[in-house]
Amino acid sequence: MQPVTTSQFTEFEPRLIEEIEKSGILKKMGAGEELMRPGMYVRSIPIILSGSLKIMRQDDGGNETFLYFLTKGDTCAMSLTCCSANRPSTVRAVAEEPTELIMVPVEKLDQWMTMYPSWKIFVFQAYQRRFDDMLEAVDSLAFRRMDERIWRLLKKKAALQEKRFVYSTHQELADELSTSREVVTRLLKKLEGMGKIKTHRNRIEIIEVRGETVRK
């Protein structure tokens, strides 16, 4: 429909890329914009072209916790499962930065699975990667203390955009780590004391990664 740059996905057959471009709808999202929330029914699955989506889990009481990021070439495994089971989403997806994606209607999923080997591989890889991501989230929650969780989250965010500045408020980080703003502030100060970061208003500077200084 739109002139979509799916051609970057070299692992897809040309025919499949054609199909994606034909039936997919291009969507542009601004930073912080919400693509999906718990309870929402999903009728199409996103493939990310650029930028990144932050996937969060929420409980009934408004608390939430970060699960993982989706970046270029990723698709949302949750959407896949929800779509095919026709159930509402149980997670929230928010654009972490300006993000472009193609929304592919559910109906195509099954068709393409049998028609295009590369699509089958794509879908299975999506499941695989998300399992890995979930396990990492579990590791973080089960085995690490808050200071390390913050530090890792900051590094992940910085790596995502290949910048040394992370544009998050303490409150946002607190939400992502399911803790309180005060705790984040405290531990950021500690990290600052250790020389790993420098805090600014609305932005945190990553100084040191494993002894190396981040450039850019």
Added chain:
Amino acid sequence: MQPVTTSQFTEFEPRLIEEIEKSGILKKMGAGEELMRPGMYVRSIPIILSGSLKIMRQDDGGNETFLYFLTKGDTCAMSLTCCSANRPSTVRAVAEEPTELIMVPVEKLDQWMTMYPSWKIFVFQAYQRRFDDMLEAVDSLAFRRMDERIWRLLKKKAALQEKRFVYSTHQELADELSTSREVVTRLLKKLEGMGKIKTHRNRIEIIEVRGETVRK
């Protein structure tokens, strides 16, 4: 090969059941026996006939945490991903009770996917269920305090075997919740004080579930 009772899986085509019985290997495990550990390469995927497997995540320092149970009719999504990506396992699987399973060689996975619609559904449902389980594990870790986590684990274990006794030591529960034995002992005492359980040596009795008393 062996006379396997796969016939209980009515959702499979008769032809598929035949195939499973032909190429699958029946395996019986005693309670506590280990099917898989991190680092192990898997060349066949298990389908559980009876009993249950406990899936645990371990970190490098010997700590571990419970992820979910697999029961009759389930298969291990981790095995699926590990097999097809030819990577070692990143989780540990232990028989929670005496358990019977069929081990199906990896090679069949792909074949059956295209040949038998019911197998494709089976595999996708496996992914779906395990995603749900992982999300529940995350909820537990992120949003609940240790006393509630213990209580829920006990109820889950009791439900698994439809008994009101849970045959676990405090140390085992501590490992499953990635905490220390002392904490478990203390909180069990608290639950006992609340009349929800009664503790015995090597076994815990579930007294009350949501106001109802457990029979059996």
Added chain:
DNA sequence: CCCGCTCAGGAACAAAAATCACAGAGGCAA
């Protein structure tokens, strides 16, 4: 420039969980 708002910092205290240290209970086997 002042007002109002969000964001960050921090003190003081409370609660939850982890750690240390030890004692006793129960069961098994010599």
Added chain:
DNA sequence: TTGCCTCTGTGATTTTTGTTCCTGAGCGGG
């Protein structure tokens, strides 16, 4: 019975995290 071993209970202490409350910095709009 005695000794040994595992499992359980508990007190004391520390660490980590959560909570409450208040202060001031920074920033944009009138």
